[in-house]
Amino acid sequence: MTTTTKKSTSAAAEAAAEVVTAEAQPAVQPKATPTTVAPAVVGPVPAAGVEPVTVTLxxxxxxxxxxxxxxxxxxxxxxxxxxxRTQGYTART
Known part of the structure:
Protein backbone atom coordinates (compact mmCIF):
# COMPACT_ATOMS: atom_id res chain seq x y z
CA MET A 1 0.00 0.00 0.00
CA THR A 2 1.37 3.39 -0.95
CA THR A 3 0.41 6.51 0.83
CA THR A 4 0.57 9.99 -0.58
CA THR A 5 0.26 13.21 1.27
CA LYS A 6 -1.56 16.14 -0.14
CA LYS A 7 -0.17 19.59 0.32
CA SER A 8 -2.54 22.18 1.62
CA THR A 9 -2.79 25.10 -0.73
CA SER A 10 -4.91 27.38 1.30
CA ALA A 11 -4.70 31.07 0.60
CA ALA A 12 -3.93 31.82 4.25
CA ALA A 13 -0.90 29.52 4.24
CA GLU A 14 0.46 31.12 1.08
CA ALA A 15 -0.06 34.64 2.43
CA ALA A 16 1.72 33.72 5.67
CA ALA A 17 4.64 32.30 3.68
CA GLU A 18 4.91 35.51 1.64
CA VAL A 19 4.92 37.63 4.79
CA VAL A 20 7.67 35.51 6.34
CA THR A 21 9.88 35.68 3.26
CA ALA A 22 9.38 39.42 2.96
CA GLU A 23 10.43 39.91 6.58
CA ALA A 24 13.36 37.50 6.30
CA GLN A 25 14.99 39.38 3.44
CA PRO A 26 16.91 42.50 4.44
CA ALA A 27 15.61 45.77 3.16
CA VAL A 28 17.54 47.12 0.21
CA GLN A 29 19.54 50.12 1.34
CA PRO A 30 19.95 52.90 -1.20
CA LYS A 31 23.51 53.48 -2.23
CA ALA A 32 25.12 56.28 -0.34
CA THR A 33 25.66 59.35 -2.39
CA PRO A 34 29.27 60.48 -2.50
CA THR A 35 30.01 63.09 0.05
CA THR A 36 31.86 66.23 -0.81
CA VAL A 37 34.64 65.57 1.67
CA ALA A 38 37.82 66.98 0.22
CA PRO A 39 40.71 64.56 -0.11
CA ALA A 40 43.69 65.05 2.15
CA VAL A 41 46.45 67.37 1.02
CA VAL A 42 49.34 65.45 -0.53
CA GLY A 43 52.90 66.60 -1.03
CA PRO A 44 54.35 69.60 0.76
CA VAL A 45 52.09 71.18 3.37
CA PRO A 46 50.73 74.59 2.30
CA ALA A 47 51.87 77.65 4.22
CA ALA A 48 49.68 78.86 7.07
CA GLY A 49 46.57 80.63 5.81
CA VAL A 50 46.95 79.33 2.24
CA GLU A 51 44.14 77.17 0.89
CA PRO A 52 45.14 74.00 -1.00
CA VAL A 53 44.08 73.66 -4.63
CA THR A 54 42.62 70.66 -6.44
CA VAL A 55 44.42 69.35 -9.52
CA THR A 56 43.77 66.48 -11.92
CA LEU A 57 46.84 64.46 -12.87
CA ARG A 85 51.97 72.17 -14.01
CA THR A 86 55.45 73.28 -15.05
CA GLN A 87 56.64 69.66 -15.20
CA GLY A 88 53.54 68.56 -17.15
CA TYR A 89 51.93 66.37 -14.49
CA THR A 90 48.56 68.09 -14.36
CA ALA A 91 45.80 67.93 -16.93
CA ARG A 92 44.88 71.11 -18.72
CA THR A 93 41.28 72.06 -18.15
Missing part, protein backbone atom coordinates in the same frame (compact mmCIF):
# COMPACT_ATOMS: atom_id res chain seq x y z
CA UNK A 58 47.64 63.73 -16.50
CA UNK A 59 50.49 61.32 -15.74
CA UNK A 60 51.34 58.71 -13.12
CA UNK A 61 52.84 60.33 -10.02
CA UNK A 62 54.25 58.88 -6.80
CA UNK A 63 54.11 61.19 -3.77
CA UNK A 64 55.28 60.09 -0.31
CA UNK A 65 55.19 56.41 -1.29
CA UNK A 66 51.66 56.49 -2.70
CA UNK A 67 50.93 56.09 -6.40
CA UNK A 68 48.41 58.31 -8.17
CA UNK A 69 47.17 57.22 -11.59
CA UNK A 70 46.38 59.57 -14.50
CA UNK A 71 42.99 61.15 -13.91
CA UNK A 72 43.37 61.13 -10.11
CA UNK A 73 42.18 64.26 -8.37
CA UNK A 74 44.43 65.43 -5.55
CA UNK A 75 44.70 68.49 -3.33
CA UNK A 76 48.08 70.16 -3.09
CA UNK A 77 49.55 73.46 -2.03
CA UNK A 78 49.38 76.21 -4.68
CA UNK A 79 53.18 76.26 -4.97
CA UNK A 80 53.34 72.50 -5.51
CA UNK A 81 50.50 72.71 -8.05
CA UNK A 82 52.50 75.31 -9.97
CA UNK A 83 55.54 73.00 -9.99
CA UNK A 84 53.42 70.07 -11.17
Missing amino acids: SHHLAINGKDYQPGSVIRVSPDYARRL
